[in-house]
Amino acid sequence: MSGPVAIVWYRRDLRIEDHAGLAAVCDHGGHVLPLYIHDEREMGDWSLGSASRWWLHHSLQALSSGLEARGSYLHLRRGDPSEVLVDVAQRIGATNVYFERRCEPAARAVEAKAERACARVGIETHASNDALFFEPGTIATGQGNPYQVFTPFWKRCLQEGVDYSTASVPSVLPSPSEPADGLALSALSLMPKVDWATGLRAEWRPGYAGAQDALQRFLSESVHRYSEGRDLPAERWTSGLSPHLHFGEISPRQIASALREVRGEGASSFLRELGWREFSHHLLYHFPHLDQHPLRDQFASFPWCEDRDGLRAWQIGQTGYPLVDAGMRQLWQTGWMHNRVRMIVGSFLVKDLLIDWRRGAEWFWDTLVDADLANNSMGWQWVAGCGADAAPFFRIFNPISQGEKFDQEGTYVRRWVPELAQVPSRYIHAPWRAPDHVLRTAGVTLGSDYPEPIVDHAFARQRALDALQKSKA
DNA sequence: CCTGGAGTTGTCCTA
DNA sequence: TTAGGACAACTCCAG
Numbered sequence: 001m002s003g004p005v006a007i008v009w010y011r012r013d014l015r016i017e018d019h020a021g022l023a024a025v026c027d028h029g030g031h032v033l034p035l036y037i038h039d040e041r042e043m044g045d046w047s048l049g050s051a052s053r054w055w056l057h058h059s060l061q062a063l064s065s066g067l068e069a070r071g072s073y074l075h076l077r078r079g080d081p082s083e084v085l086v087d088v089a090q091r092i093g094a095t096n097v098y099f100e101r102r103c104e105p106a107a108r109a110v111e112a113k114a115e116r117a118c119a120r121v122g123i124e125t126h127a128s129n130d131a132l133f134f135e136p137g138t139i140a141t142g143q144g145n146p147y148q149v150f151t152p153f154w155k156r157c158l159q160e161g162v163d164y165s166t167a168s169v170p171s172v173l174p175s176p177s178e179p180a181d182g183l184a185l186s187a188l189s190l191m192p193k194v195d196w197a198t199g200l201r202a203e204w205r206p207g208y209a210g211a212q213d214a215l216q217r218f219l220s221e222s223v224h225r226y227s228e229g230r231d232l233p234a235e236r237w238t239s240g241l242s243p244h245l246h247f248g249e250i251s252p253r254q255i256a257s258a259l260r261e262v263r264g265e266g267a268s269s270f271l272r273e274l275g276w277r278e279f280s281h282h283l284l285y286h287f288p289h290l291d292q293h294p295l296r297d298q299f300a301s302f303p304w305c306e307d308r309d310g311l312r313a314w315q316i317g318q319t320g321y322p323l324v325d326a327g328m329r330q331l332w333q334t335g336w337m338h339n340r341v342r343m344i345v346g347s348f349l350v351k352d353l354l355i356d357w358r359r360g361a362e363w364f365w366d367t368l369v370d371a372d373l374a375n376n377s378m379g380w381q382w383v384a385g386c387g388a389d390a391a392p393f394f395r396i397f398n399p400i401s402q403g404e405k406f407d408q409e410g411t412y413v414r415r416w417v418p419e420l421a422q423v424p425s426r427y428i429h430a431p432w433r434a435p436d437h438v439l440r441t442a443g444v445t446l447g448s449d450y451p452e453p454i455v456d457h458a459f460a461r462q463r464a465l466d467a468l469q470k471s472k473a
Numbered sequence: 474c475c476t477g478g479a480g481t482t483g484t485c486c487t488a
Numbered sequence: 489t490t491a492g493g494a495c496a497a498c499t500c501c502a503g
Contacts (some may be wrong), residue, residue, distance in 0.1 A: 141501060149480065149500055231482080276481085296499090343482065384480090394495050395483045402483090461484085469496090480500080487493085 004030040005176045007089055009037065009081065010113075011107070012131065013100040014063045015095035015208040016070070016169055021098030023040035023167035029163035031176045033092055034067055036060060037085070038078040038188045044106030046373055047293070048190075049366040051335040054197050055191035055206045059247050062207025064185070072173035077184040081110055082117035087450045094435075098126045100248065103136055103281045104373045105288040107281035130251050133162050136285030146286040147279070148388045148437035150294070150452055154275040164257040190219070203368060204243065211244035215255060219262055226266035233327075233338035234411035239270065240249040242370035243276070243336070252277070283342050283388055291377040292358065294386035301472045302386075304356035313454050314349050315363055320453035321445075322429055323403040324348045333416075335369035340406055347397035348381035352460040354467060357384035383466075393468045395459050403429030419449050 006028075008021040014036075016022065018171065025032040040047055049057065066076040077084045085097055099120055102108060107444045115125045139156055140146060147153035191197075219241040222229065229237025244250050252274050284290045284431035294300055313319050315471040317328035337345070342364075349360045357380040364380075365371045381387025386397075407413060408427030414421045420431060424444035427434035432446055432453060439446065446452050 096499090142502080142503090145501090147501085151480070152501060272481090340482075347483095388500095389480065390499090392480085392483085392495080393497095397482090398484065465495095476503090478500105478502095480498105483495105485494090488489095 003174070004028065005092055005094040006030050006032055006098060007085065007092075007094045008032055009035045009085060009097055009099040010034060010063070010074070010277050011036075011100055011163070012102060012246065013251075014059045014226045015251065016063070016066050017061070017208065018130070018166040018251045018254050019061075020100065020130050020167055021126070022047050022169045022173065024098060025096075026170050026173065027043045030096075030145055032072065033075055033088070033094065033176055033179075034072060034173075035075045035077065035085075036063075037081045037089060037192075038076070039081055039110065039447060040078075041462055042081070042107055042110050043373070044103060044109075045105070046106070046365060048367070049371050050192060051369045052202065053366050054192060054333075055204070055243055055247065057185065057188070057370045058189075058206035059249060060185055061082055062191075062249075063244055066208060067145040070171060070173045071325065072175040073178065075179060076185060077189065078183065078188060080113075085114055085115050086121055086123065088179055089118070090121070090178045091181075094123070094176075095127065096124045098128070100131055101127050102131070103285045105284075116408065124346040127288055130253065131248055132241065133157065133252055134160065134282075136184055136282045139282060143187050146282065148283075150276065150279050150311070150389050153279050153282070154272060157275060157278065161211070162256055164260055165254060166253050166257060167252070185370075199334045200369065203334040203336065206243070206247070206249070206369075208244075208249040211250035214240050215250060215258060216245060219258060223259070223262055223266040223270060224264065230269075231340050231406050233341050234407055234409075238339065240336075240370075242375075245363070246370050246372045246375075277375060279388075280374040283378055284374040287413065290381070290387075291361070291373055294384070295381060295388055296386045296390060298472060299342045299384070299386035303467065305355075307353055307356040310353040310454060311349075311355055311359055314345070314353065314355075316388070318454075319348065319397040320432070320451040320452050321348065321457075322410075322413040322417050322431065323399050323407065326413045329416045331364075331367050335367060337368070338412075341400075341412075342379065343383055344399055344402050348379060348399055350380075350384045351396045351464040352457060353397075354460075354464060357381065394465065396464060398457060398461075400429045400457065406431075420444060452456070 006025045067074050077129055092311050119127050222237045225237055229235060259271055317325035319325055325347050327337050327345045331337040346360055350357050361376050361380040364376055378387060385393055410425050413428050423431050
């Protein structure tokens with residue numbers, strides 16, 4: 001073996017192309033050991049959700065075979081990264097460690113500890129920030145404060161100029177001899193004990209190749225109608241890139257540079273969504289308690305209901321509101337929910353049931369394949385009205401009119417709530433309004449085949465408005 | 474420091 | 489049927 005040896009410490013950057021660490025090592029003509037360290041505590045209170053574990057397993061598998069195709073391999077370990085990095089480095093004589101930064105408070109603490117441990121024994125660490133367009137902390141208002149409103153934030157980002165350059169990685173990665181103590185992927189125990197992942201397998205192909213396919217499909221079939229189409233949950237105008245982005249199988253810059261070739265309203269509108277992702281990550285960096293503490297203080301004492309039955313009905317898609325139930329079942333079966341529907345089910349949990357937004361965030365965390373602490377926390381705070389760019393308190397989604405507006409024929413509802421498949425479109429979003437004979441013809445008995453609404457929306461809406469009014473006083 | 478416009482994604486009632 | 493305005497007041501942010 002000749003030349004310097006470096007470790008690429010993989011985290012949420014499970015790709016090969018446009019990988020700053022790999023590119024840097026190869027530029028220096030060195031050997032590289034790609035290393036993934038499974039650390040159950042890296043995210044503190046937010047240990048990996050079930051769907052995320054499933055995804056991670058397959059993503060690591062894909063990364064591993066991709067590296068093998070380039071003459072390298074993925075070394076797997078578990079434990080505290082600060083100890084594992086030093087241990088592995090000393091075994092293979094590595095003097096440099098490359099890694100990509102994360103913005104979650106617990107993950108940042110882990111990387112800070114690892115950097116200190118490496119420094120103590122003379123190992124150099126090199127951090128990159130390629131999960132985002134801009135390093136958190138570098139986008140500030142005129143006063144030097146972090147932005148709390150999206151539009152001026154994104155305007156500033158565009159002014160600064162989004163960097164479209166991507167790093168190229170050679171087709172052969174020279175590797176050092178393999179340390180003896182690597183783990184098999186199965187030893188990480190990421191796969192579920194009971195196989196509930198059928199729906200996920202049917203829907204997704206985790207890994208960087210699947211990410212590239214999703215991007216190509218989006219560019220050729222969907223981006224041109226993204227602006228209008230993104231609101232229709234029964235159709236396929238969204239990118240499906242969110243889990244790939246979360247695991248870093250594709251970088252925002254790769255996406256941005258592809259979008260630049262396309263141009264048009266759809267492209268800039270999608271880039272703006274990447275802007276929201278950017279915004280939430282910067283927010284979590286500046287407000288590390290975003291996951292637990294409302295950005296708007298007056299919500300700290302809001303009297304949320306401890307409604308276990310309501311929460312359960314919401315989770316399993318048995319609220320009696322077809323669009324809400326369709327969304328929750330899509331989530332359960334595929335690990336993903338259309339964004340328009342996320343807002344609707346979120347609004348229903350928080351405003352109709354008056355259940356704490358954190359209960360919703362926890363459920364999403366466990367069930368979403370794209371579960372991302374920054375996006376999830378910001379999204380739930382937004383829908384609860386206690387976050388950045390808060391929704392006005394009176395904005396309470398009506399699950400019936402939202403259905404009539406964005407799922408006019410009820411295609412989405414029929415797909416995910418099959419017991420309502422025969423209900424005519426006119427009643428599909430409010431089956432309790434259908435005359436008896438219509439329900440009979442459709443083969444539906446409310447209360448046994450499908451629940452009556454667990455709460456009356458008009459009543460619940462007023463109750464929420466009153467509660468908000470009172471908590472303010 | 475002051476001023477003024479604006480704030481992802483809504484709903485409901487009225488004319 | 490449809491378009492427009494009310495719905496709190498507040499905070500953020502640029503000038």
